[in-house]
Amino acid sequence: MAKAAGRSFNADIAAGTLALCGIAGFVLAAIFPLLRIGSSGLTEVIFSARTLYILQFTLWQAFLSTALSILCAIPVASALARRPQFPGRIWIVRLMAAPMGLPALVGAFGILAVWGRQGILNDGLNALGFERPISIYGLSGILVAHVFFNWPLAARLILAGLERLPPQYWRLSVSLGMGSWQIFRFVEWPAILRLLPGIAGLIFMLCATSFTLVLLLGGGPASTTLEVAIYQALKFDFDPPLAVALSLLQVGLMGLLLAALSLMPSAQEDRALTQMGYRRYDGAGLSMRLLDGVFILALVVFCASPLVAVAAKGVSASIVDLTARPLFWRAAGTSALIAGSAALISVFLAYCLSVARFTLGENKAGYARLLSALMSGAGSLILVVPPVVLATGWFLVLRGRGESLPIILVTIINALMALPFAIRVLEPAIVSHRLRVERLAQSLGILGLARLRIVDWPVLRKPLAMGWAFAAALSLGDLGAVALFGGNQIVTLPWLMYSSLGSYRSDDAAAIAFLLAIICLTLAIAGAPRGTQEKAI
Amino acid sequence: MRKITISLLTAAAALTVSATSHAADKVLTVYTYESFTAEWGPGPKVKEAFEKSCGCEVNFVGVEDGVALLNRLKLEGEETKADIVLGLDTGLIADAKATGLFAPADVDTSAVSVPGGFSDEVFVPYDYGHFAVVYDTEAMQNPPKSMQELVDGDASQKIVIEDPRTSTPGLGLLLWVKSIYGDKAGEAWSKLKDRVLTVTPGWSEAYGMFTNGEAPMVLSYTTSPAYHMIAEDTDRYQAASFSEGHYIQIEVAGRTKTSENPELAKRFLSFMVSPAFQDIIPETNWMFPAAKTSAPLADAFDKLVHPENTFLMSAEEVSANRKAWVDEWLAAMGTR
Numbered sequence: 107m108a109k110a111a112g113r114s115f116n117a118d119i120a121a122g123t124l125a126l127c128g129i130a131g132f133v134l135a136a137i138f139p140l141l142r143i144g145s146s147g148l149t150e151v152i153f154s155a156r157t158l159y160i161l162q163f164t165l166w167q168a169f170l171s172t173a174l175s176i177l178c179a180i181p182v183a184s185a186l187a188r189r190p191q192f193p194g195r196i197w198i199v200r201l202m203a204a205p206m207g208l209p210a211l212v213g214a215f216g217i218l219a220v221w222g223r224q225g226i227l228n229d230g231l232n233a234l235g236f237e238r239p240i241s242i243y244g245l246s247g248i249l250v251a252h253v254f255f256n257w258p259l260a261a262r263l264i265l266a267g268l269e270r271l272p273p274q275y276w277r278l279s280v281s282l283g284m285g286s287w288q289i290f291r292f293v294e295w296p297a298i299l300r301l302l303p304g305i306a307g308l309i310f311m312l313c314a315t316s317f318t319l320v321l322l323l324g325g326g327p328a329s330t331t332l333e334v335a336i337y338q339a340l341k342f343d344f345d346p347p348l349a350v351a352l353s354l355l356q357v358g359l360m361g362l363l364l365a366a367l368s369l370m371p372s373a374q375e376d377r378a379l380t381q382m383g384y385r386r387y388d389g390a391g392l393s394m395r396l397l398d399g400v401f402i403l404a405l406v407v408f409c410a411s412p413l414v415a416v417a418a419k420g421v422s423a424s425i426v427d428l429t430a431r432p433l434f435w436r437a438a439g440t441s442a443l444i445a446g447s448a449a450l451i452s453v454f455l456a457y458c459l460s461v462a463r464f465t466l467g468e469n470k471a472g473y474a475r476l477l478s479a480l481m482s483g484a485g486s487l488i489l490v491v492p493p494v495v496l497a498t499g500w501f502l503v504l505r506g507r508g509e510s511l512p513i514i515l516v517t518i519i520n521a522l523m524a525l526p527f528a529i530r531v532l533e534p535a536i537v538s539h540r541l542r543v544e545r546l547a548q549s550l551g552i553l554g555l556a557r558l559r560i561v562d563w564p565v566l567r568k569p570l571a572m573g574w575a576f577a578a579a580l581s582l583g584d585l586g587a588v589a590l591f592g593g594n595q596i597v598t599l600p601w602l603m604y605s606s607l608g609s610y611r612s613d614d615a616a617a618i619a620f621l622l623a624i625i626c627l628t629l630a631i632a633g634a635p636r637g638t639q640e641k642a643i
Numbered sequence: 644m645r646k647i648t649i650s651l652l653t654a655a656a657a658l659t660v661s662a663t664s665h666a667a668d669k670v671l672t673v674y675t676y677e678s679f680t681a682e683w684g685p686g687p688k689v690k691e692a693f694e695k696s697c698g699c700e701v702n703f704v705g706v707e708d709g710v711a712l713l714n715r716l717k718l719e720g721e722e723t724k725a726d727i728v729l730g731l732d733t734g735l736i737a738d739a740k741a742t743g744l745f746a747p748a749d750v751d752t753s754a755v756s757v758p759g760g761f762s763d764e765v766f767v768p769y770d771y772g773h774f775a776v777v778y779d780t781e782a783m784q785n786p787p788k789s790m791q792e793l794v795d796g797d798a799s800q801k802i803v804i805e806d807p808r809t810s811t812p813g814l815g816l817l818l819w820v821k822s823i824y825g826d827k828a829g830e831a832w833s834k835l836k837d838r839v840l841t842v843t844p845g846w847s848e849a850y851g852m853f854t855n856g857e858a859p860m861v862l863s864y865t866t867s868p869a870y871h872m873i874a875e876d877t878d879r880y881q882a883a884s885f886s887e888g889h890y891i892q893i894e895v896a897g898r899t900k901t902s903e904n905p906e907l908a909k910r911f912l913s914f915m916v917s918p919a920f921q922d923i924i925p926e927t928n929w930m931f932p933a934a935k936t937s938a939p940l941a942d943a944f945d946k947l948v949h950p951e952n953t954f955l956m957s958a959e960e961v962s963a964n965r966k967a968w969v970d971e972w973l974a975a976m977g978t979r
Contacts, residue, residue: 156973211848211851214848215851215852215855218852218855218857219855222855222857223801223840223857223858224855224856224857238799243840243841317844318844318848321806321809321841321843321844321848322841322843322844322848322852323841324841324842325839325840325841325842326836326839326841326842326976326977327806327808327842327972327973327976327977328976328977334808334809334844337809338808338809340714341710341711341714341809342710342808342809343966344713344714344717431682433682498718501718502718505718505719505722604847605678605681607847607848607850607851608677608678608845608846608847609678609681609683609684609929610850610867610870610871610874610929611683612850612851612854612855615851
């Protein structure tokens, strides 16, 4: 028995180590060929006052965006956790996964339809007699956009964490006579606090590497992120070593930040043996219900209104014409293929890394902790390696070999970009599941495939589906990796949308945007299947 | 699950390969930007017309835009598969020549006629357009009549422009302002700054914001209204004619010295300045043809702004000063 247990431990760690090497190898293979090309102004740019300024702005807006998103997300997640059953709840949970998959440009147009100079908000103010339009361009515009994308994301991840808490907590807290506030203070908040480093790190990285939103809503070049400088270095100045150096600067800074965040209390999950029905006994009072209603409504209105604007514009446009064209279906097929496979790879890597880290967590030796930290770092930091750098590097590696390689590369790059999301969804679930069943499964001798089928699959099915849906939505909206290889070889839906927009065909672009939003919502349904909760109760 | 992924990937691979594997004696590979190869772009028609007479197959490889085209060549170097590179503009040809990958065109270009009289040994022009401020007649009754009026005008009437660090039209506006204001360009920009609603990464985003009604003006081309007049049957969007003159963008093509089919490549360049090619350009690429077409252009093109004065800086001047001018722009726009 001990021997068998030892073997399974090693298999977990081996899988995680392989995943880690794969990720690192993929990045390094892209970077080295780029460094061989001559650079004109590497040191001059890296140590310039402008780079410092861009850095400051990048970090400042990312900090504010993250703080706002999380501050808004906590009461909403708590409200939704308190009310596991009300009509339409499942749709709100699904809605929260929808913005993430939208291409940034679609989100931006949706936000402008609500918040822009000619948007609904200004129309309303105008009707009330206000003369000058309020303008969101500048830092405020960037914040609105980042909160639109990340508030629901944070709320979704926190809610998932709260729903994982042992149901005994709720019964116990009520029998102790705790009110909603005390439950929040003594049960929910400690749980949220453990989740925050991971969620904050993810959102911070997303906002720090924001490109289109920052330029579009920032109102001018004073709003510039490091990602813009990297794109400029690679594209307009064609200075690959500078682009690599700026990317390393970005990765290094985010690495420091994540290291600092990891000093916060980490996700030490509870050992509870039984997973019973989720039911809450608190918050029945009218004032509490009103308050929760207000928070939930605020999120729904804030996130749904730009989506509705996108839909309204898309429906009025020529959807029928668009869907009659073979090119559209080709693009839809390619998108589905890339997003679906990228999400599978992503979830698989996330599973390997999470399982390995869990197993390594039992081992207090120095090498084990280092390996675990490396896995955690690689799984997160891959997000801030600019896809355009990876794509350019790999283009050099392959140079003309293999006609079908670009689509595989795009898929891999998308998979890596979605990995941090998949990990955020999967890892907590895997940890709490393993804590619950590890020893029992071992003592019963349920191992290998049998274990996967009997013990792991029934419980992990839901988080796996959610991780897959998150990753698929994210890859679906991606343009970056495709743009470099792009052209007639790989036509995806976002590419077709950009291409239409770039040829004056804004109606087609609006229709594609609408369809993308629909697909994202469909994926969100896949990620939040109905049933688990109802069945449990 | 994994089986499905693999078979899907194989299917996709088969799809991409089959698109390029028609049997033909010779293949002419043309690198260009993606809107040229789009279903509704000039690409499909150009391919059809040239294949009628060349006994070859035209294979387009589309990348994002002109700058990406040049970068792709730099990345590929001598191993490039391109016979023809189509879609660079006049601002990029100094850098393009510096790659040493291009051969002299060696074809008769006497049919070419572009404002400003551009001609080059290596690169052959195929279309052109002037940069212009396009405005929404429903939102703006009195558009600026000069760059001066744009700079000094009512700051509440906003314009969306493109970023010169990431887009060709953005760089075009920078050069346009520089051509008019010279050393005072920085001052002009710091005045214009208040009128700029936002600076987008590329033309698509800016034009999308404009047609969504977010701003009454956008930096685009004199030819943009032709699309709306012909394809959408509306006069709503018009270009403002500026009294100082307009900066021109001339799109060019060249042949590579690494090409295995130099004669075929030359034939393509000749074909490019013939009416058979030029007829296709106006209503698919929405630019002015650089040489004679077989029939007069649609009426809408007569209604467009035809600038009396054309600005064009030499590629060497642009290449040498671009960084300094972008820095000047950044400083004026409020960045340290």
